[in-house]
Amino acid sequence: MASTARPPSFRSHAVLGALAALALPLTAGCSNHEVVRGSDEPGIDRAAMSTALDKDDIERALQTLLGQLRVAPIMDEWRARAGQNDRQTVAIAPFTNETSEHIEPQLDSMLGETETWLVNSNICRVIDRSRQDQMIREVEGEQHPVFDPRHIPQYGKQLGVKFYITGKVGSSDERTDEARRVQYFIFMQVIAVETSEIRWQQKAYVTKAVR
Numbered sequence: 001m002a003s004t005a006r007p008p009s010f011r012s013h014a015v016l017g018a019l020a021a022l023a024l025p026l027t028a029g030c031s032n033h034e035v036v037r038g039s040d041e042p043g044i045d046r047a048a049m050s051t052a053l054d055k056d057d058i059e060r061a062l063q064t065l066l067g068q069l070r071v072a073p074i075m076d077e078w079r080a081r082a083g084q085n086d087r088q089t090v091a092i093a094p095f096t097n098e099t100s101e102h103i104e105p106q107l108d109s110m111l112g113e114t115e116t117w118l119v120n121s122n123i124c125r126v127i128d129r130s131r132q133d134q135m136i137r138e139v140e141g142e143q144h145p146v147f148d149p150r151h152i153p154q155y156g157k158q159l160g161v162k163f164y165i166t167g168k169v170g171s172s173d174e175r176t177d178e179a180r181r182v183q184y185f186i187f188m189q190v191i192a193v194e195t196s197e198i199r200w201q202q203k204a205y206v207t208k209a210v211r
Contacts, residue, residue: 051182051208053106061204062113065188068202074163074190075123082123090118091127091159093166094147100173101182107169114165114188127159135159149191156193163199164191179211 038044045056053061069075078088092115095107111129119126135158137145147155152164167188174181183205190200 048208051180051210052101053103053184053206053208057184057206057208058106058110058113061186061206062110062117064204065186065202066114066117069188069190069200072190072200072202074200078123087124088162089125089127089160090163090165091132091155091161092118092129093132093149093152093155093164095166096149096168099169099171099182099184101171103169118165124163127161131159152191152193152196161193164193165189166191179209181207181209183207 036044045054048054048056078090081088092111095111097104097107115126115129118124132147132155133145135155136147138158139151139154140146140148149166155161156164165188167186169187170185172183172185174183184207186204186206188202188204189198191197192199
Protein backbone atom coordinates (compact mmCIF):
# COMPACT_ATOMS: atom_id res chain seq x y z
CA MET A 1 0.00 0.00 0.00
CA ALA A 2 1.45 3.38 -1.02
CA SER A 3 2.42 5.82 1.72
CA THR A 4 -0.03 8.66 2.30
CA ALA A 5 2.57 10.90 4.01
CA ARG A 6 2.84 14.26 2.26
CA PRO A 7 6.01 16.31 1.95
CA PRO A 8 6.25 19.38 4.19
CA SER A 9 4.43 22.31 2.74
CA PHE A 10 6.08 25.60 1.74
CA ARG A 11 4.39 27.16 4.75
CA SER A 12 6.10 24.69 7.12
CA HIS A 13 9.50 25.58 5.69
CA ALA A 14 8.73 29.27 6.08
CA VAL A 15 7.76 28.83 9.74
CA LEU A 16 10.95 26.89 10.50
CA GLY A 17 13.04 29.51 8.74
CA ALA A 18 11.43 32.29 10.74
CA LEU A 19 12.07 30.50 14.02
CA ALA A 20 15.73 29.96 13.09
CA ALA A 21 16.11 33.63 12.21
CA LEU A 22 14.67 34.63 15.58
CA ALA A 23 17.05 32.30 17.40
CA LEU A 24 20.19 33.82 15.85
CA PRO A 25 20.02 37.21 17.62
CA LEU A 26 19.29 35.46 20.91
CA THR A 27 22.37 33.26 20.49
CA ALA A 28 24.54 36.19 19.48
CA GLY A 29 23.27 38.22 22.40
CA CYS A 30 24.56 35.65 24.88
CA SER A 31 28.16 36.35 23.83
CA ASN A 32 29.01 39.89 24.88
CA HIS A 33 32.65 39.37 25.89
CA GLU A 34 35.23 41.98 25.02
CA VAL A 35 38.60 41.05 23.54
CA VAL A 36 41.39 43.14 25.07
CA ARG A 37 45.08 43.57 24.31
CA GLY A 38 47.74 43.31 27.00
CA SER A 39 49.37 46.57 25.94
CA ASP A 40 46.04 48.32 26.57
CA GLU A 41 45.42 46.60 29.93
CA PRO A 42 48.67 46.65 31.96
CA GLY A 43 47.22 44.46 34.72
CA ILE A 44 45.76 41.80 32.44
CA ASP A 45 48.30 39.16 33.52
CA ARG A 46 47.75 39.64 37.25
CA ALA A 47 44.42 37.87 37.56
CA ALA A 48 44.55 34.08 37.86
CA MET A 49 42.17 32.30 35.47
CA SER A 50 42.66 28.72 36.69
CA THR A 51 44.78 26.53 38.98
CA ALA A 52 47.22 25.83 36.11
CA LEU A 53 50.48 27.74 35.73
CA ASP A 54 50.28 31.01 33.80
CA LYS A 55 52.68 33.64 32.48
CA ASP A 56 53.00 35.40 35.84
CA ASP A 57 53.70 32.09 37.63
CA ILE A 58 56.38 31.17 35.08
CA GLU A 59 58.09 34.55 35.35
CA ARG A 60 58.16 34.43 39.16
CA ALA A 61 59.44 30.84 39.24
CA LEU A 62 62.18 31.51 36.68
CA GLN A 63 63.21 34.68 38.50
CA THR A 64 63.94 32.49 41.53
CA LEU A 65 65.47 29.53 39.70
CA LEU A 66 67.62 31.35 37.15
CA GLY A 67 68.60 33.97 39.71
CA GLN A 68 70.03 31.17 41.88
CA LEU A 69 71.68 29.46 38.89
CA ARG A 70 73.37 32.70 37.88
CA VAL A 71 75.39 32.77 41.13
CA ALA A 72 75.86 28.99 41.49
CA PRO A 73 79.38 27.45 41.53
CA ILE A 74 78.59 25.48 38.36
CA MET A 75 78.10 28.74 36.48
CA ASP A 76 81.41 30.03 37.82
CA GLU A 77 82.99 26.86 36.45
CA TRP A 78 81.41 27.42 33.03
CA ARG A 79 82.50 31.06 33.02
CA ALA A 80 86.09 30.04 33.77
CA ARG A 81 86.08 27.58 30.88
CA ALA A 82 84.52 30.16 28.58
CA GLY A 83 87.35 32.52 29.50
CA GLN A 84 89.76 29.83 28.32
CA ASN A 85 87.84 29.46 25.04
CA ASP A 86 86.58 26.05 26.16
CA ARG A 87 82.84 26.48 26.55
CA GLN A 88 80.92 23.51 27.94
CA THR A 89 78.15 21.91 25.87
CA VAL A 90 74.76 22.02 27.62
CA ALA A 91 71.31 20.70 26.66
CA ILE A 92 67.88 21.60 28.03
CA ALA A 93 65.85 18.50 28.90
CA PRO A 94 62.06 18.30 29.42
CA PHE A 95 60.63 18.82 32.89
CA THR A 96 58.88 15.83 34.44
CA ASN A 97 55.27 16.66 35.30
CA GLU A 98 54.34 14.74 38.46
CA THR A 99 51.11 16.69 39.00
CA SER A 100 47.53 15.97 37.97
CA GLU A 101 47.41 19.28 36.08
CA HIS A 102 47.85 19.48 32.31
CA ILE A 103 50.72 21.98 32.43
CA GLU A 104 53.03 20.53 29.76
CA PRO A 105 52.71 23.62 27.48
CA GLN A 106 53.63 25.89 30.40
CA LEU A 107 56.61 23.71 31.27
CA ASP A 108 57.73 23.86 27.63
CA SER A 109 57.56 27.64 27.89
CA MET A 110 59.78 27.52 30.97
CA LEU A 111 62.28 25.42 29.01
CA GLY A 112 62.22 27.90 26.15
CA GLU A 113 62.84 30.82 28.52
CA THR A 114 65.69 28.92 30.18
CA GLU A 115 67.23 28.07 26.82
CA THR A 116 67.07 31.71 25.71
CA TRP A 117 68.61 32.87 29.00
CA LEU A 118 71.44 30.36 28.68
CA VAL A 119 72.17 31.23 25.04
CA ASN A 120 72.28 34.94 25.87
CA SER A 121 74.66 34.31 28.76
CA ASN A 122 77.24 33.34 26.11
CA ILE A 123 79.17 31.10 28.51
CA CYS A 124 78.33 27.68 27.06
CA ARG A 125 77.21 25.95 23.89
CA VAL A 126 73.50 25.09 23.90
CA ILE A 127 72.19 22.15 21.87
CA ASP A 128 69.10 22.88 19.80
CA ARG A 129 66.04 21.13 21.26
CA SER A 130 64.91 19.78 17.87
CA ARG A 131 68.13 17.74 17.73
CA GLN A 132 67.33 16.39 21.17
CA ASP A 133 63.92 15.17 20.00
CA GLN A 134 65.62 13.21 17.25
CA MET A 135 68.16 11.81 19.70
CA ILE A 136 65.41 10.75 22.15
CA ARG A 137 63.74 8.79 19.34
CA GLU A 138 67.04 7.08 18.58
CA VAL A 139 67.53 6.04 22.21
CA GLU A 140 63.94 5.30 23.23
CA GLY A 141 62.59 4.08 19.89
CA GLU A 142 59.86 5.47 17.66
CA GLN A 143 57.13 3.68 19.65
CA HIS A 144 57.74 5.65 22.87
CA PRO A 145 59.99 8.67 22.17
CA VAL A 146 59.72 10.23 25.63
CA PHE A 147 62.64 11.70 27.58
CA ASP A 148 63.73 9.39 30.41
CA PRO A 149 66.09 10.94 33.02
CA ARG A 150 67.56 7.48 33.65
CA HIS A 151 69.01 7.52 30.13
CA ILE A 152 70.83 10.84 30.38
CA PRO A 153 74.26 9.20 29.83
CA GLN A 154 73.05 7.68 26.54
CA TYR A 155 71.60 11.01 25.43
CA GLY A 156 74.81 12.78 26.30
CA LYS A 157 76.93 10.39 24.27
CA GLN A 158 74.67 10.81 21.25
CA LEU A 159 74.92 14.61 21.35
CA GLY A 160 78.35 15.13 22.88
CA VAL A 161 76.73 16.95 25.80
CA LYS A 162 78.53 17.50 29.11
CA PHE A 163 75.59 18.79 31.18
CA TYR A 164 71.82 18.73 31.16
CA ILE A 165 69.52 21.33 32.66
CA THR A 166 66.27 19.63 33.58
CA GLY A 167 63.75 19.48 36.40
CA LYS A 168 60.47 18.21 37.73
CA VAL A 169 57.22 19.61 39.06
CA GLY A 170 55.16 18.14 41.89
CA SER A 171 52.07 19.43 43.62
CA SER A 172 49.87 19.22 46.68
CA ASP A 173 46.18 19.37 45.77
CA GLU A 174 43.70 20.12 48.59
CA ARG A 175 39.94 20.61 48.44
CA THR A 176 37.09 21.62 50.71
CA ASP A 177 33.40 21.96 49.92
CA GLU A 178 33.94 25.57 48.85
CA ALA A 179 37.56 25.85 47.75
CA ARG A 180 40.50 24.18 46.05
CA ARG A 181 44.20 24.90 46.45
CA VAL A 182 47.11 23.59 44.35
CA GLN A 183 50.65 24.11 45.63
CA TYR A 184 53.37 23.57 43.01
CA PHE A 185 56.96 22.57 43.81
CA ILE A 186 59.19 23.34 40.84
CA PHE A 187 62.71 21.89 40.87
CA MET A 188 65.48 22.73 38.41
CA GLN A 189 68.71 20.74 38.19
CA VAL A 190 72.06 20.71 36.43
CA ILE A 191 73.17 17.11 35.87
CA ALA A 192 76.65 16.02 34.77
CA VAL A 193 76.18 13.54 31.91
CA GLU A 194 79.28 11.46 32.58
CA THR A 195 78.49 10.68 36.21
CA SER A 196 74.73 11.54 36.50
CA GLU A 197 75.75 13.71 39.47
CA ILE A 198 73.43 16.59 40.36
CA ARG A 199 75.78 19.56 40.27
CA TRP A 200 73.12 22.13 41.17
CA GLN A 201 69.49 22.09 42.26
CA GLN A 202 67.03 24.76 43.33
CA LYS A 203 63.29 24.95 43.90
CA ALA A 204 60.51 27.49 43.54
CA TYR A 205 56.97 27.47 44.93
CA VAL A 206 53.75 28.55 43.24
CA THR A 207 50.30 28.41 44.87
CA LYS A 208 46.99 28.70 43.03
CA ALA A 209 43.49 28.52 44.52
CA VAL A 210 39.83 28.61 43.58
CA ARG A 211 37.60 29.94 46.37
